[in-house]
Amino acid sequence: MTPATPGYRLAAATGLHRGDRAYQQDQVSVMAHARVPGCLLAVVADGMGGKSGGRKAADQVLLTAAQLFERYTPSRDDPAEALKQLVLESHLMIKLTAMTAEEEPHSTVAALLIGPSRACDVIHAGDSRVYHFRGPEMLTRTKDHSFVQRLVDEGQISEDEANTHPQSNLLTGCLGTHSEPPVSLHHIDRLEPGDSLLMCSDGLWHYFTPRELGAIVHALPPREAGEMLIGKARHRARGGGDNLSLALVRMEAID
DSSP states (O other): OEEOSTTEEEEEEEEEEOTTSSSOOEEEEEEEOSSSTTOEEEEEEEEESTTTHHHHHHHHHHHHHHHHHHHOOTTTSOHHHHHHHHHHHHHHHHHHHHHTSSSOOEEOEEEEEEOTTSOEEEEEESSOEEEEEETTEEEEEOOOOBHHHHHHHTTSSOHHHHHTOTTTTOBSOOBSSSSOOOOEEEEESOOOTTEEEEEEOHHHHTTOOHHHHHHHHHHSOHHHHHHHHHHHHHHHHTTOOOOEEEEEEEEEEOO
16 A cells, blocks of 8 residues: 555555466566655566566566666656656667577566656556556556557457457567567546556456456455456466466545
């Protein structure tokens, strides 16, 4: 828990599971600001590339995030620019890591930064997502940088068909590639009591509709909701599940 503006607080939880993979390449963190109550950074990174390359890439995203957040001052710094810096610096550091390793480390990133004014900025690259729920209803979600999302946007397939498409894991943008990463920003003017922000890798969201996600994150406290989501994803994967990770942040009124 971290105090927000008077009368409100932020409740948060994280979840991480190796799934049925031999290695854990996802990483997740929620960081409360050391000096400013109600300021919080949450990050999910889904690493890819060799048995250790993906983990190195995801670790680099979290390390970069922690270093930037330590220097971040909400009253002075622009949150969208801070998130953009997080993406670009992580991308550069992953590329430098690749020069000293045989693997080709890549990573997705989904990050959100909540300020003491209850505004929230979101950034992502790849197919790790951020969902914004008000109560059980989804207001927005990030749009994947992926081949199947492009097909959906062009009207060639439906959202339902995208989930079972054989090339659903093909990304059009992420961190650590030769191309510059996409920088997709979204701003939420003000979080309200009952709002939830769910960040997760594709190993989790692949198994749920937005309606299911909204119902679970609304009905349960963040930690219990995270445990239920991971449990259901593991059951639905039927022994073929990817690494999965989530961070859940909820704005709650203080009685």
